[in-house]
Amino acid sequence: MKKKIHQLLAFSFLILLSSCSKDAYDDYYGRPDTLEPPIYQQLEARGNFKNLLVLIEKAGYKDILGKAGYWTMMAPNDEAFTKYFQQQGIIDVNKIDAETAGKIVRYALIYNAFRTEQLSDYQSGTGWVADNAFRRRTAFYDGFITKTINGQPKVIVGANRNGGYAIGDNNNKYISYFTDEYFAAKSLSAVDFNYFYPNAQYSGFNVLDSKVTQADIIAENGIIHEIDKVNLPLPTLEQYLEQNPKYSKFRELLEDHGLVSYFFSQEVTNTYRNYSGKSDDVYIKFYDPSLSFSPNNENYLKQADNDGQSDLYTILVPENAPLQEFIDKVLLKNYSSLNVLPLYIFRDFINAHMVQNAVWPSKGPSNSNALNENLRFDFNSDIVEAKILSNGFFYGTKKIQKSNLFYSVYTSAYLDPKFTMATRLMNDGSGLKEMISNISTRYTLFLPSDAKLMEMGFGYNATLSSWTYINPAVGGSSIASGLARARLLRILYNGIVLTPNGELDDLSGSGIIRTGDMDLPGEYIKWKNNKLYAAGNEVTGGVPVGIIGHEDQQNGRTYYVDNLLQYSEEMQGLKIKRLSETANSEYLSFFNYLKNSSLYDAVTGKIQGVELGTSYTFVIPNNAAIAKAITKDVLPPSVTPSSQYDKDRIANFIRAHILVNKIASDDGLTTGEFETLRKDDFGEKTYVLVQSTPGTLSFRDSYLNLAHYIPAQSNNLADRSLIHLVDNYLTYQQ
Structure with missing residues (x-):
């Protein structure tokens, strides 16, 4: 009996102890009395969200919003629904179906809880960025949609990345809102708001065109912002285009x-x-x-x-x-x-x-x-x-x-199937497209057709994405794709000329002009009586480029041509040789020293230190200037001296008259000190001062000797070079 009494007392004590532990547990872990109710209960308690509550239940969100979670709800009040019913021509909330209910509720729900002061801040990967946000992701997404594509029904989903798709991303819609803080940070105003919503009033905190009538209603599982309008999910840009027939051409x-x-x-x-x-x-x-x-x-x-x-x-x-x-x-x-x-x-x-x-x-x-x-x-x-x-x-x-691409000289090639090869090269990263499509800068474009390019040996293999070139003049020899592209690029660049004042609108006279633009100067070309010449056209028997038509664009003129503006592939020494061979040539004395010097290769015309593809200016003293140099003992009298000293003097004299990496003409585009081919006794570079204005060109050495170009016999074209005749010689300090 005692044993049973003791057992009963022990059991009673355990019950008491258990009861005390539960109270302690509840005190520690139980829901605090001061905690606000969840969103659903908050809406219910406030009494002016009766319609919204019906839709929450229809949408299947009562349990979600009545328990845990972390939401911001842009909650339309009953007054908002009264206006919505009138707009929709329905009697009450019971006429709204479950699908529409889901749209309204889910589009009102924003992931995560945000007080008013947080909504204008952007949650970047490195922290909050103040006053840099006006949108948030909602719980609504379109999902799977059935459409007729090419006459066949298809279930489709939209891309959720630009050019891609990420599995597990539902492509949720965003909702926009507008706050004073964001507008101030971005220098915006009510004018921007009313541009989109002319019949709404900017209040300092709007969700789309609705006003927030009460902000920051705290709930256990989020924040409620009361608004005065019912918002349905907005369409995407794609969906709006599809819905609006007045933009059907663009959509097509x-x-x-x-x-x-x-x-x-x-x-x-x-x-x-x-x-x-x-x-x-x-x-x-x-x-x-x-x-x-x-x-x-x-x-x-x-x-x-x-x-x-x-x-x-x-x-x-x-x-x-x-x-x-x-x-x-x-x-x-x-x-x-x-x-x-x-x-x-x-x-x-x-x-x-x-x-x-x-x-x-x-x-x-x-x-x-x-x-x-x-x-x-x-x-x-x-x-x-x-x-x-x-x-x-x-x-x-x-x-x-009014895009550059459709109103510039580039357009002439770009929108004409006869010029697809030129367009392809302009578009492939060459920089030509960006240059000549700039409608704020005037250009003249000399444009060869595909037929002419193919006739001259060029082609493009679309399957291999490679350029081809077969030289029609050298037994059908071909070169690699990269070299073929570079060759064509240089030819096309010869046909692009910066002409801010329409300098080439009339080609009936004659002149010389630099191709390319100010950032990347090209070579020089000439024109005379509506015919054009690049250095290569003169070398190849003087076959010029003829004009077969033109088109004016907003930033200049395009000329359609019957030949290519070819660059020269011969050494500049051969061009100087030909200049010396004309009757009474003023180039003869200089060339006699050049051809007998150690610098010159009589077979190829190569001048030691001068390379094809590099820019040069050749400043050639006329016969009288050479005679003066002999008198002043700058040059030895004999073009074939026996002493090494005199041979070196001739070589250095020639080098001092060749400017490196610069093409100077009488167009005012090139002024300054430029390096010559000559090095002084310490191996240091020597320089010549070039002064040019439109119609004048002069060269001055370190001794202040001044040489003026002789216009009628200057501006001779060679590979990336101009050859000028001048009235004095240039020298250098020892």
Whole structure:
């Protein structure tokens, strides 16, 4: 009996002890009395979210929002729903189906909890960036969509990267909001807000065009911001284009000419089949990766996980009428239909209307498109509508972006199938495209056709992506692709001339001009009576380049030509030799010293130290100047002296008259001190001062001897060189 009593007392004590432990446990781990209720209960308790609560239950989110989690909810109040019912022509919330309920609820839910002061800050990978965000990712995404593609139904998902797809990323939509802090940091104002929402009032904290009537309602599982409007998920840029027929021409260029592709994905198909129970295959819709962005990508650049908080895309889309006029007058000027235009034209045209950043209305023209051109729209008169969408700003326009590519001398080749070889080379990283398509700088372009290039031995193997050249004059010998490309590049560069004042608009007279631009000067070419000559044209029997037509563009003139502006492949010494062989040649005395010197190879014409492909200026004293140099004992009287001393004097005299790495002419483009081929007794470089203005050219040595060029016998073309006759000799300090 005692044993039973003791057992009973022990059991009672354990019960008491257990009870005390539970109280202690609850005190430590239990839900604090001061903790705010979860989002669902908070909405319920406040009494003015009755309609939203019905939709939360229809959408299947009551349990989620009534328990744990970490959300921000942009919650429309009952007054917002009253306006929504009127707009939709329905009686009450019961008329809203589950699918629409899901859209409203999930688009109102932002991942993670953000108080008002945090919403304007960007969550970068390295920390918070103050006042640099105006968007957040929501719980809504489109998912799998069935569309008819080329007459066949297909289940597709949009790309969730630009030119790519990441498994497990649902391509969630973003929602935009506008705060005083963000606007102040970005120098924006209510003007920018009202440009998109002309019938709304900027309040300092707006979610799209709705006002936040009460912010920072704290809940156990997040933050609630009460708003006065019901927001449905916004379309992407792609979806808005698809919905709006007045931009159908632009959409056709984007969708129907090689910029869109559909790829089957087994992984995504497996996900779809598990989710839906259906057996369809799923295709990912990709846009050409060379486009600035994919209009169906909701994730912005994704260079950092949250970069979509701080920026979005912008697209400017012309209405059908101005676009059709551009297609007819520009794109199809030399093509029979859009179907035969090269793919790169579509890429460039679309990119001309894309910006990889948010273009705010007040800052429109200061932005650059994907071709690095400034936007050429007047945001006060050229924009017919402005929309903030889920992944970008959309501007409908009454004109096209007047892109460099379609209004410059580059356009003459770019939009004509007769010049595809020149266009290919301009586009392959040569830098020619960027140079001559700059519509703020005037150029003259001498453009050979594909037929002429092929006749002259050039070709392109598209299968191997390689250039070919077979020399028609040397028994059909061919050279490697890289050398063939370099050869053609140099010839085409001979036909590009910077002409800020239209210097070559009239070729009926005569003259000489430098090719290339100021950053990369080219060689010189001449013209006379509508015929052109580069150094190689003179060497090859004087066969000139004729003009067979021209076209004026916004930044200059394109001449269509019947021959190539060939560069010379002979040594400059041979050109000096020919100059000395004319009757009463003023070059003869100098050449007599040159040909008998140790520097000269009589067979090849090579001058020691002078290499093909390098720029030089040859300053040749005339006969009287050579006689003067002999009188002053600068040169020995004999061109074939016996002493090594005199031989060296002749060699150094010749070197002192050859300027290295510089082509000087009488155009005012080259002034300054430039190195000669001559080295002093210590092996140091010697220099000559070149002074040039339009119509004058002079050379001065270190002894202040001045030599003026003789115009009628100067500006002779050679390989990357000019040969001038001057009235004095140049010398050098020993």
